[in-house]
Structures are given as structure tokens and as C-alpha cells.
Amino acid sequence: MSEAASNATSHIAPNPALIPRAQLFGNPEKALPSISPDGRHLAWLAPVDGVLNIWVAPAGAPGQAAPVTRDTKRGIHSYSWTFAGPHLLYPRDADGNERYHIHCVNVTTGVERDLTPFEGIFAAVYARSHLVRDRVLIAMNRRDPKYFDLYALFIESGELQLIEQNTNMASFIVDERFNVRVATRLDADGTLQLFERDGHHDVDVDVDKASAAPWKPWFSFAPEDARVSHPLFLNRDGTALFLSDSRARDTAALVRLDLATGERRVLAEDARCDLGGVIVDKDTREPIGYGSYYTQHAWHALTPGFQTDLDRFAQHGLSEWHMVSRTEDDSVWVIIGKSALAPGKAYLYRRDTGALELLFDTRPDLAHAPLVPMQPVTIRARDGLELVSYLTRPAQAEGAGPLVLLVHGGPWGRDGFGFHPEHQWLANRGYSVLSVNFRASTGFGKRFVTAGDLEWGRRMDDDLLDAVEWAVREGIADPGRVAIVGTSYGGYAVLAGMTRNPQRYACGIDVVGPSNLETLLATVPSWWESMRAQLVNAMGNPATEAGLALLRERSPVHQANRIARPLLIAQGANDPRVRQDESDQMVAAMKHNGIPVTYLLYPDEGHGFARPVNRFSYYAVAEAFLARYLGGRAEPMTAAERQASSMQVVEAGDMHELA
Incomplete structure (x- = not known):
């Protein structure tokens, strides 16, 4: 233990019961519930011999x-129903390499198939429709690894x-008959160009050949708008396109564009x-409600019917919730209710009666755990930017104590309010935890996200x-006992912070973080x-002398000799985004500079x-x-772990005990 840590142990908050790592980071008892389009079956994820798999039950007999x-x-971590009978689709990769294949299981017969059995591809379900029930639309990069073609995949x-x-093209918008109606492309300067199909808006899909109709330039989002603006979806009859649109404003609004008249309505x-x-x-596939998320997520109604739904949820104390599934006739929804003190409860909501039925608690083992509240700050x-952040303090914490700065990945993502297992883990071990939406985080408008460029x-x-x-x-953090911890971009932030500010942090933990931007x-x-x-626009252009110089200047690997405090690095060997070489x-x-480092490598993992x-072993080392x-406190790693x-x-x- 460092001298600072040893001198400070008496100031750590009174100890609540230690929450086992397995309860926070193990598999949930059940997760990701959904109902089949016909309402006959329920599905969810649950362990089989310690590994998450898909379970199915009759809707009336869970x-x-x-x-x-x-x-x-x-x-298995995600799946979706089809309209083609009792079939579920789910993605699988190999040891975290993110080369996903689309697998199918017949929930009646139990027969499983790989529907995209091709070497080196990435495939994903793109769309499904009740109008073409025997197939789904998928995106796959089999022909060219850089671009995704669209295919009709016939389930049977x-x-x-x-x-x-x-x-x-970067993306496509399709209608209910799988006609490809809109395309987007990012230009070299970051402009997002939109294209429409030339004269072919109302042609039925022809699954015998790829569309030969040319693309015609339509309109564009300037580079700063393109960071938060994009097309969303078409209504059911294909007469209107809905947009996330920040033109003439800073934040992205929900906009309806009439395709016949060009009328644009916010x-x-x-x-x-x-x-x-x-x-x-x-x-109609017209919006009935939308979400906003500044410090906390909130739903807003666009129709009286959805306002009734919101009122009913409020009566049940559900303010933080999201929909995960609904029947084809819209009579039953499956929703997840969450809070900062609960990881999630799944409900069946019957719209005709307003009844809300509890399906299950995601992590019932935490029901009586000493969880602590999260505070938006x-x-x-x-320079005046407002940074929406989230603070979690140990139970009964008083005065300044150790702080963990927990940095999110992306950087085009955000931290949010709610149950956060790492916040609860760290607070339970005796640390205050602070997560910050630094500039370049998404959700706060175009000026905020572009303020992170370069x-x-x-x-x-x-x-x-x-x-x-x-x-x-604020008297929360002891300046001599601050750690910085992050994953992906957050891992880069750890390395950048410890090289740029070598005396600021007492220690740091980098998980799959890049060290060399070039x-x-x-x-x-x-x-x-x-x-x-x-x-390139965000980090620096390696094709220019100035851009290359910037990338090298901002790469922590070239400043490694400045690191003065302990560093732990963890990496998945198969990570396709931040490759193992970044940590190596x-x-x-x-090592070249004679600076000790702890380095954990997981040969069967990718980006996380x-x-x-593997999670248990990483968190055991991290808390030690x-x-x-x-x-702070630590739950010892067992020999079995x-x-x-x-x-x-x-x-x-x-950490010689690891050797």
C-alpha cells in the first residue's frame, strides 16, 4: 500500500457489507425479455451452465x-424475433473478433443454423417487415470488406x-417492402450527403436482382450538423421521412419531411x-413519443394515447424505463424499468387495460445489497462548457476521500443516470466515483461534440x-488519492492523463485503450x-504533415517516459477496434524507460x-x-476465479502476487 493510501485508511467511510463481484458483474438471472409478434411466446436471456442463452416460454406460462x-x-447477448413463424435470429462472433454471423433457431424444433456461413464477414439484421414475412433484410460485407451490401435473407x-x-454509402433507409429509398454518404470533409432513388420511390422490391436505379443527390448536413443529424425512418406508406436534424439550431430536433411537398415540420x-x-x-409508423436525455432520460408524448401510457407508468412509479418489444397488434409491450438503485425489472404492459405485470427482476441477488444513490451534477x-456528470459516494461518506474518475469510451458516447455496476462496485469498496461527459461526448448538441475535434x-x-x-x-476528493480508470477511449484518456499530468493521479487503469493514434x-x-x-477530422489527418505531427504529439506511447505512478493495462487479444499492439x-x-507496468492479456476476448x-479476474485484479x-477495500481473488x-x-x- 502506498504511504498516502496507508495514512488515509482511517478516513474511508464506514464499511457496509462487501457486495460480491459475481453479483455485480456475473450473468444476470434473466435479461432482455421480448414477446413474439403474434404474442404467443416470451423469450429472454438466461444462463445455461454459466453461459447466457435464449430461453422461450408460452406467453401465458413463463x-x-x-x-x-x-x-x-x-x-448470446442479443436476438430478435422474425415474422416467419417461430424463428429467432441472433449474432455470434469468435472470441471477440466482431466478425458476426447471423444464426437462426426454430423455437419449436430447436434446430439452429448459421445463415451467413462465410469466412471473414460481418453481417447484421437490417430490417424486418410484416409485409414480407418470410425474409429479413440483412447487411453484409462479403463482397467488399469495407462496405455493407443489403440482402434479402429467406428464413426457411x-x-x-x-x-x-x-x-x-454509409447507410440506407428502406420502406416496409424493403425498397431502398434513401442513402447516406460521408464526404472527406465530414459532410453527410443524402441521396434519393431516381424515380423509383414506389416500385415493389424485386428479390431477383439488385436495384439498378441510380442514386440522385438530394440534400446534405454540413460537417458540424452531421455529427448529430441523420435520417431515421420512413412512415408506413413511405410518404414521409423522419430526421434527427440540427440545422438552424444547436441540438438535434425530431423533424418530419413530407416527400411530396418538401414540407419540413419540427x-x-x-x-x-x-x-x-x-x-x-x-x-402509421408516425411518432407517438420521443425521449430527451440531459441529466436524466424522460419520455414525452406526441399523442393523447401515448400520454395515457406515460401517466399509467408514472402511477406505478416508473419514470426511467424503455421499451424492448411489442406485439404486432400493439396490445402488449415489454418494458424494462430501471433506477440508480436497481438494475432492472421486466414488465408486461397491456395497453387495453393498463395492467402492468412483473415478469422478473434482472438481478434479484442485489435486492438487499447496500447500493448507494447516484447524483447528477x-x-x-x-472555458465555460457545462459538463453533465454523475457522482456516486460511498455509504455515509463524509469529507474528502479517495476518488475514482471513471471515463467513458467512444469518445462519441455518453455517461448517463441509472444503475451503473462499476459505480456501485467502487463506492462499495470505499471510493467516490465521478463520470464526466467531457467535450466530444454525444447527446448535448453539435457545438459540444465538435468542441472535441483535434x-x-x-x-x-x-x-x-x-x-x-x-x-x-467541493470536499469530495482528497487530491492525493485520485485514480483514473477507463475503457476504449477512456483507456486512452488514462494514458494521456498519466503522461500529460504525471503527478495528478495516484494510479490508473487502462482497458483496451489506444496508445498510438497513428x-x-x-x-x-x-x-x-x-x-x-x-x-480523421476528430483526431488528425495522417495524410498531411501537420496532421501526422498532431497524431504523434497526442499519442501517449511517445510520452511513456513521463509516467510516474502505477499503471494497470488490460487487453483482449482479438480486439478489432483497438488491437493488442496498442497495449503492447x-x-x-x-519497459524501455524502466517504468514498471502491470499488463493483463485475455486471449479469448475482444473489445472488452x-x-x-474473465470479468471476475479483471475486476479482482483492478480492485486489489x-x-x-x-x-480502499478488496474482495480477494479466489484460486477458482x-x-x-x-x-x-x-x-x-x-503486483508481485500475480507473477
């Missing part, structure tokens, strides 16, 4: 559920028919945040420093080609840790690391 898949390794036969051959807007999470009418950056490791790092200083001023851009997955312009480079640079046994250098995990200790640093 207690008769049985598993219909038998994954034995990484587990597995036949694939090319619908749209893609040469340079349906909803919020000056504080971009809108999202639209719920549509089952018959707004921190002002040095500011990796500079103003984005300044925002984190300003948040720490706020916590010190090699990161050179090795991003081929299927990210359509978004390369935005990556940083570790090699630190999907297997529970934090306890050593901040003075260590043996079950694939964790390889490449470098033990100062």
Missing part, C-alpha cells in the same frame, strides 16, 4: 421456459438475394440536448482535470471505412470482456490494484 440455444463459451431456406450493392426539440428514442404508431469547464489529450483532458478540481473544491487510424476495422472522415506498444515503451470468468494505491479465467499476466509490475 414458468415453462426452456433454453432453445446451447452456446457454451461467450454467450437460407437463400440470399442481393437487394442493394453498395460501393461507397415535431419536438430541446435546447439542452439532442432528442432520441422515438416510439412510433403501429399502423453539472461542472463548468474552464482536442484528444488536450481540452478533452482539460475537462477531466477540471472535474477533478471541482471534486477537490497506428490506431491505420488499423481500424475495414467496415469502419464509411466513417473514416469523421475519425505502451508496455514496451514503459464478455465471459464472466486500487486498494494498494488508494487504500484465477484458474477459470484465461487471464495471462504478461507483466506483473509491482
Whole structure:
């Protein structure tokens, strides 16, 4: 234990019961419920021999559920019903390489099939429709690894028919008959161009050949708008396109564009945040409600019927919820209700009667755990930007104590309010936890997200420093006991923060974080080609002398000699986004400079840790690391946890017990 940590242990909050890692980071008892379109079946994810699989039950008898898949390794984490009888589709990759295949299981017979059995591809379900029930539309990069073509995938036969051959488009919008109506493309300067099909809006889909109709330029979103603006979907008869649109405003509004007249009507807007999470009418596919998310998520009604739904949920105390499934006739919804103190409860909502029936609690083992509340706070950056942040403090915490700055990934993502297992884990171990929506985070308008352009490791790092200083001023953080922890971009922030500000943090933990922006851009997955312009504009252009110099200046690997405090790095060997070489480079640079580092490598993981046994070993090492250098508590790693995990200790640093 460091001297600072040793001297501070008496100031840590009184100890509540230690919440086992397995309860926070293990598989949920049940998760991701859904109802079949015909309302006859319920499905959810639940473990089979410790691995998440799909279970199915008659809608009227959930207690008769049985598993219909038998994954034995990484587990199944998402799935969807089809309109083609009793079939479920789900993606699977190999050891985290993100080369997903589309698998199908017949819930009646139990027969499983790989419907895209091709080497090296990435495939995903793109659309489904009740008008073409025997097939789904999928996107797959089999022809060209950089671009996704659209195919009709016939569920029973597995036949694939090319619908749209893609040469340079980023995305498509299709109608209810799978006609490809709108295309988008990102230009080199970041402009998002929209194209419409030339004279072919009302032609039925022809599954025998790809569409030959040319694309005609339509309108565009300027680079700054393109960061938050994009087309969403068409209404059922294909006469209107709905947009997330920030033109003539800072935040993205929900806009309806009439395709015949060109009339553009703003349906909803919020000056504080971009809108999202639209719920549509089952018959017209016109929006009935939308979500806004500044400090906390809120639903808003566009129709009296949806307002009735919201009122009913409020009467049951459900303010934080989201829809995960609905029947084809819209009579039954499946929703998840959440709060900062509960990981989630699944409900069946019957719209005709207003009845709300509890299906299950996602993690019942936490029902009596000593969870603590999360507090939204707004921190002002040095240049005036408002940083929406979230603070969780240990139970009965008083005065300044150890703080963990937990940095989100992306950076085009955001932290939010609600149940956060890492916040609860760290607070339970004795630390205050602060998550900050630094500039470049999404959801707060175009000016906020573009304020992060070319500011990796500079103003984005300044925002984190300003948040720490706020916590010190507020008497929350002891300035000598602050750790920085992050995954993906958050891992980069750890490395950047510890090289740029070597005395600021007592220690840091980087999970799958890039260390060299030059090699990161050179090795991003081929299927990210359509978004390369935005990556370059945000980080620096390696094709120019100035851009290359900037990338090298902001790459922590070239400043590794400045690291002065303990660092833990964890990496998945099969990560296609931030490759193992990013961590290897940083570790090699630190060793070259005689600086100890702890390095964990997981040979069967990718961008994060999907297997529970691997999560347990990582969090066990991480909390022992934090306890050593901040003075908090730790649940010891068991021999069984260590043996079950694939964790390889490449470098033990100062944690000699790992060697």
C-alpha cells in the first residue's frame, strides 16, 4: 500500500457489507425479455451452465421456459424475433473478433443454423417487415470488406438475394417492402450527403436482382450538423421521412419531411440536448413519443394515447424505463424499468387495460445489497462548457476521500443516470466515483461534440482535470488519492492523463485503450471505412504533415517516459477496434524507460470482456490494484476465479502476487 493510501485508511467511510463481484458483474438471472409478434411466446436471456442463452416460454406460462440455444463459451447477448413463424435470429462472433454471423433457431424444433456461413464477414439484421414475412433484410460485407451490401435473407431456406450493392454509402433507409429509398454518404470533409432513388420511390422490391436505379443527390448536413443529424425512418406508406436534424439550431430536433411537398415540420426539440428514442404508431409508423436525455432520460408524448401510457407508468412509479418489444397488434409491450438503485425489472404492459405485470427482476441477488444513490451534477469547464456528470459516494461518506474518475469510451458516447455496476462496485469498496461527459461526448448538441475535434489529450483532458478540481473544491476528493480508470477511449484518456499530468493521479487503469493514434487510424476495422472522415477530422489527418505531427504529439506511447505512478493495462487479444499492439506498444515503451507496468492479456476476448470468468479476474485484479494505491477495500481473488479465467499476466509490475 502506498504511504498516502496507508495514512488515509482511517478516513474511508464506514464499511457496509462487501457486495460480491459475481453479483455485480456475473450473468444476470434473466435479461432482455421480448414477446413474439403474434404474442404467443416470451423469450429472454438466461444462463445455461454459466453461459447466457435464449430461453422461450408460452406467453401465458413463463414458468415453462426452456433454453432453445446451447452456446457454451461467450454467450448470446442479443436476438430478435422474425415474422416467419417461430424463428429467432441472433449474432455470434469468435472470441471477440466482431466478425458476426447471423444464426437462426426454430423455437419449436430447436434446430439452429448459421445463415451467413462465410469466412471473414460481418453481417447484421437490417430490417424486418410484416409485409414480407418470410425474409429479413440483412447487411453484409462479403463482397467488399469495407462496405455493407443489403440482402434479402429467406428464413426457411437460407437463400440470399442481393437487394442493394453498395460501393461507397454509409447507410440506407428502406420502406416496409424493403425498397431502398434513401442513402447516406460521408464526404472527406465530414459532410453527410443524402441521396434519393431516381424515380423509383414506389416500385415493389424485386428479390431477383439488385436495384439498378441510380442514386440522385438530394440534400446534405454540413460537417458540424452531421455529427448529430441523420435520417431515421420512413412512415408506413413511405410518404414521409423522419430526421434527427440540427440545422438552424444547436441540438438535434425530431423533424418530419413530407416527400411530396418538401414540407419540413419540427415535431419536438430541446435546447439542452439532442432528442432520441422515438416510439412510433403501429399502423402509421408516425411518432407517438420521443425521449430527451440531459441529466436524466424522460419520455414525452406526441399523442393523447401515448400520454395515457406515460401517466399509467408514472402511477406505478416508473419514470426511467424503455421499451424492448411489442406485439404486432400493439396490445402488449415489454418494458424494462430501471433506477440508480436497481438494475432492472421486466414488465408486461397491456395497453387495453393498463395492467402492468412483473415478469422478473434482472438481478434479484442485489435486492438487499447496500447500493448507494447516484447524483447528477453539472461542472463548468474552464472555458465555460457545462459538463453533465454523475457522482456516486460511498455509504455515509463524509469529507474528502479517495476518488475514482471513471471515463467513458467512444469518445462519441455518453455517461448517463441509472444503475451503473462499476459505480456501485467502487463506492462499495470505499471510493467516490465521478463520470464526466467531457467535450466530444454525444447527446448535448453539435457545438459540444465538435468542441472535441483535434482536442484528444488536450481540452478533452482539460475537462477531466477540471472535474477533478471541482471534486477537490467541493470536499469530495482528497487530491492525493485520485485514480483514473477507463475503457476504449477512456483507456486512452488514462494514458494521456498519466503522461500529460504525471503527478495528478495516484494510479490508473487502462482497458483496451489506444496508445498510438497513428497506428490506431491505420488499423481500424475495414467496415469502419464509411466513417473514416469523421475519425480523421476528430483526431488528425495522417495524410498531411501537420496532421501526422498532431497524431504523434497526442499519442501517449511517445510520452511513456513521463509516467510516474502505477499503471494497470488490460487487453483482449482479438480486439478489432483497438488491437493488442496498442497495449503492447505502451508496455514496451514503459519497459524501455524502466517504468514498471502491470499488463493483463485475455486471449479469448475482444473489445472488452464478455465471459464472466474473465470479468471476475479483471475486476479482482483492478480492485486489489486500487486498494494498494488508494487504500480502499478488496474482495480477494479466489484460486477458482484465477484458474477459470484465461487471464495471462504478461507483466506483473509491482503486483508481485500475480507473477
